[in-house]
Amino acid sequence: MHAASGNSTFLNRSPLRRSAGFLAGEALLYGIGNLRRITSLMHRLLSPVASVLFACLLLFGCAGNNSPEDDPPRAITDSGGLLQPEQAGYNVHHYALDISVDPDEQAIDGAVEVHAAIHHPLEWFVLDLDTTFSVFSIEMRSDDTWSDVRFERRHGQLWAKFDRMKQPGDSLVVRVAYEGQPRVAPNPPWDGGFTWDETPEGDPWIATSVQTNGADLWWPVKDHPSDKPDSVAISVAVPEGLVVASNGVLEGEETQGGTTTFDWFTRHPLHTYNVALNIAPYEVLEAEYTSIDGTKMPLYFYTLPEVVEESERLLGQAKEHLEFFEEMLGPYPFRTEKYGIAYTPHLGMEHQTIIAYGDDFEDNEFGFDWIHHHELGHEWWGNLVSASDWRDFWIHESFCTYMQALYTEYVAGEEAYRQELQGYRDQISNVLPVAPRTTHSTNDIYFLDHPGGTSNHDLYYKGSWILHTLRWTIGDDDFFEALRQFAYPSEAHREATDGSQIRFATTDDFLTLVNELLGEDLSAFFEVYLRQEELPRLSTEEREDQLHLLWESPVDDFDVPVPVHINGDEHRVAMENGRGSIEIPTGSSVEVDPDKWLLRK
Numbered sequence: 001m002h003a004a005s006g007n008s009t010f011l012n013r014s015p016l017r018r019s020a021g022f023l024a025g026e027a028l029l030y031g032i033g034n035l036r037r038i039t040s041l042m043h044r045l046l047s048p049v050a051s052v053l054f055a056c057l058l059l060f061g062c063a064g065n066n067s068p069e070d071d072p073p074r075a076i077t078d079s080g081g082l083l084q085p086e087q088a089g090y091n092v093h094h095y096a097l098d099i100s101v102d103p104d105e106q107a108i109d110g111a112v113e114v115h116a117a118i119h120h121p122l123e124w125f126v127l128d129l130d131t132t133f134s135v136f137s138i139e140m141r142s143d144d145t146w147s148d149v150r151f152e153r154r155h156g157q158l159w160a161k162f163d164r165m166k167q168p169g170d171s172l173v174v175r176v177a178y179e180g181q182p183r184v185a186p187n188p189p190w191d192g193g194f195t196w197d198e199t200p201e202g203d204p205w206i207a208t209s210v211q212t213n214g215a216d217l218w219w220p221v222k223d224h225p226s227d228k229p230d231s232v233a234i235s236v237a238v239p240e241g242l243v244v245a246s247n248g249v250l251e252g253e254e255t256q257g258g259t260t261t262f263d264w265f266t267r268h269p270l271h272t273y274n275v276a277l278n279i280a281p282y283e284v285l286e287a288e289y290t291s292i293d294g295t296k297m298p299l300y301f302y303t304l305p306e307v308v309e310e311s312e313r314l315l316g317q318a319k320e321h322l323e324f325f326e327e328m329l330g331p332y333p334f335r336t337e338k339y340g341i342a343y344t345p346h347l348g349m350e351h352q353t354i355i356a357y358g359d360d361f362e363d364n365e366f367g368f369d370w371i372h373h374h375e376l377g378h379e380w381w382g383n384l385v386s387a388s389d390w391r392d393f394w395i396h397e398s399f400c401t402y403m404q405a406l407y408t409e410y411v412a413g414e415e416a417y418r419q420e421l422q423g424y425r426d427q428i429s430n431v432l433p434v435a436p437r438t439t440h441s442t443n444d445i446y447f448l449d450h451p452g453g454t455s456n457h458d459l460y461y462k463g464s465w466i467l468h469t470l471r472w473t474i475g476d477d478d479f480f481e482a483l484r485q486f487a488y489p490s491e492a493h494r495e496a497t498d499g500s501q502i503r504f505a506t507t508d509d510f511l512t513l514v515n516e517l518l519g520e521d522l523s524a525f526f527e528v529y530l531r532q533e534e535l536p537r538l539s540t541e542e543r544e545d546q547l548h549l550l551w552e553s554p555v556d557d558f559d560v561p562v563p564v565h566i567n568g569d570e571h572r573v574a575m576e577n578g579r580g581s582i583e584i585p586t587g588s589s590v591e592v593d594p595d596k597w598l599l600r601k
Contacts, residue, residue: 074441076130076156077183077451079214079273080225080390081441086159089120090172092222092229095272099219100237100259101244101279103204106196109179112220118170125149125160125174128216128223133180135220141173149174158220176220183217185209188346189356191452193217197345199280200306204242206279207344207356212442212451215272226388228269230499236277237261243282245302245342247275247353266353268334268499271386276351278302278342285311289319289339292326293495297335302342302354310361311343314369321373324407325380328480329487333384336497339376347371350378350396366412366420370404377403380487388504391440394530395505398434398463399483405464418596421468424461425596432456434463435507435530465599466529470514472597473525473560478517485517486510524555529599537601538562540592547590551578560598565591 074081092114099110114127129135135153138160139146151160158176166172185193189209194217197205214223236244237259248266255261285301285308299318303311318341322332332339340354348371349356355375364370381403382396401424409417431448448454471479486505488494493501511526528536536553551558559575566588573580584590 075443075451077213077217077443079210079212079216079223079442081444082439083224083226084126085120086122086124086126087222087224087227089122090116090118090125090222092116092227094231094233095219095221095229095275096233096235097219097275098233098235101206101277103196103206103239103242103279105181106184106194107179107181108218111175111177114174114176114220114222116172116174118166118172119168121168122166123162125162125166125172126222127158127160127174127176127220128156128214129158129176129178129220130180130183130217131156132183133178136177136179137175139175139177141175146175156216178220183213185346186452189349190455195345199304201281203281204239204279205304205345206277207342207346208275208277209344209346209349209356211273211349212446214442215275218277219275221272223272225271225386225390226504228271228386228502230269231265231267232270232275234264234266234275234277235261236264236279238279241281242279243284243302245278245282245300245340245354247351248337266337268337268352269502270352270383274350274352274383276342276349276354276356278344278354278356280304280343282343283308285315287315287319289322291322291331291335293331293335295331295335295497297332298338300338300340302340304343307343307361311341314357314361314372315341317369318372318376321368321376321407324410325377325403328403328406329380329484330494333379333501339379341372348375350375350382352379352383355379366408366416368407368411373404373407374400384502385487385505386502387506389439389506390442390445391436391438392506393440393442393445394434394459394463395507395510397459398467401460402464402467405468421465422596424464427457427460428462428465429456429458430462430533430535432458433531433533434458434466437531462599463530469529469560469597469599470525472563473522474514474518478514482510482514482517485513524558525560528553528555528558535599535601536560538592538598542584542590545584545586546581547573547584547592549573549575549580549582549592551575553578563593563595563597565589565594 094115096113099108101108135158138149138151138158140149149160151158183193185191185195188195190212192209192211192213195207199205208218210217215221216223232247234246238244240255240258240260244262246264248264250262251265252263253260282302283305285303287299288296289299290296299315301311301315326332334353337353341357342354344356344358346356346358348358357372359371377400378396381399385395387393387395405417405420408420443451446456448456507530511522514522532554536551536558539550539552541548547564549562556577558578561575562573562580564571564573564582566584571582573582
């Protein structure tokens with residue numbers, strides 16, 4: 001059985017007649033996390049007094065163990081940031097998760113295989129895993145043989161020592177067997193972990209959400225956005241009667257001995273925080289959608305019996321949202337797998353091919369479900385086009401948020417579009433740059449104060465306003481072409497379904513694309529709006545029948561044109577070196593930017 005193979009400890013795979021001294025050495029090497037298991041074993045092998053002495057030996061021995069790394073690379077509940085050399089030296093191609101979930105104990109156990117390629121000489125193989133888990137063993141496969149590897153626990157990481165230095169071009173397969181109770185999400189999905197809830201009927205209702213904290217909150221992983229595995233296998237065993245909804249395609253389902261195992265597989269690269277478990281006594285609603293390229297693909301809604309009617313309505317609306325995104329950006333990126341929705345006990349999250357939806361099924365004032373629209377939008381902005389460093393996280397959130405404003409315009413008109421954007425404008429804080437140049441972790445970029453504290457709404461709302469102002473600056477034709485090309489740079493990308501359509505992108509990539517489309521240099525626009533926290537100020541002065549305009553900004557050649565209405569007619573005032581002017585006939589009515597295109601103080 002899947003869980004049994006990964007559930008035996010390194011002690012169980014070794015003769016129990018090991019000496020106390022040898023076991024103490026194992027405890028020092030494998031870390032304090034296994035103290036309880038080893039002490040329990042020694043209690044059975046030794047006298048009570050001897051076992052107490054042994055426990056003291058373990059405790060003080062572990063406390064005095066000098067680690068080569070005195071400081072953690074980042075907080076355990078943080079994600080991304082500077083990539084340490086031991087992790088930068090390899091790329092993961094495939095993960096295979098093989099776990100059991102126990103709702104009564106709120107615990108998981110099993111094993112994870114990591115298939116990786118070495119790109120730099122390495123002595124250590126380093127994975128991230130929360131300290132709430134016990135690690136039984138780390139094994140490495142050579143041909144068809146598995147061998148135990150010595151390892152250490154360091155600050156929420158597993159350091160496995162190779163028997164010889166790995167060379168560029170080497171490949172390896174490592175398996176980690178572990179168990180424990182994952183952290184309960186304090187405020188999902190913003191401050192994440194596991195959510196253990198109950199359905200209205202009292203059945204288990206479980207979900208993961210770890211975007212800001214990292215996938216290492218529940219499985220051993222290289223927790224960095226720059227390394228997407230090419231594929232992931234997700235095998236999950238749950239008590240019979242429960243259903244597991246996860247990423248990709250369901251390849252198998254088997255019930256045996258009161259347990260049902262669900263085997264999911266995705267063949268597309270994905271951020272590890274997007275690997276998701278959604279567990280409940282789900283009913284599965286199914287529909288079919290024909291993509292813009294003619295591909296027929298399945299739509300699934302994993303819902304609860306109490307909200308089937310509402311879910312059927314939202315599944316119908318999902319088709320309308322898909323049509324909008326495909327028309328604006330290009331085909332749904334994962335049409336050879338599925339588009340899935342899982343009803344969850346938290347608000348929502350963009351888990352690739354199985355978004356989480358936990359809102360109240362009520363449409364907003366413009367007639368659509370905004371949470372669903374937002375999470376679906378991340379299939380393009382975040383999952384198709386991804387940031388490899390959290391400093392560019394606005395590509396995920398700002399683009400996706402602005403698509404919601406565009407959909408509002410699409411279904412309700414221009415005035416509704418401006419009303420939606422005004423709601424965004426009221427939440428801009430201008431405390432941090434939207435796209436800083438330095439490497440950032442999730443805590444650095446997502447929170448304004450402490451981890452899990454005040455969210456940095458500028459990643460959503462200021463960024464969407466920057467796109468709104470860019471639309472005015474370059475015009476609709478070039479702006480919408482820029483969106484389409486940023487999503488799919490070429491026709492080959494639009495047609496690809498093998499994973500090659502998925503790519504990393506940076507803020508400078510978008511600048512380069514816009515410059516190439518215009519044949520102009522908009523570096524000053526990007527510098528002022530994205531790299532600075534302060535907004536530019538527009539000063540106006542009327543003298544001698546002219547309106548004089550001045551941009552006050554840190555960059556001299558900030559030349560965003562200014563809309564001026566004279567007697568109701570719109571004029572586009574060109575700016576040079578931040579200055580411009582327009583003649584005003586005597587007695588005219590003058591309004592500067594009455595439709596609020598410009599993001600400014």
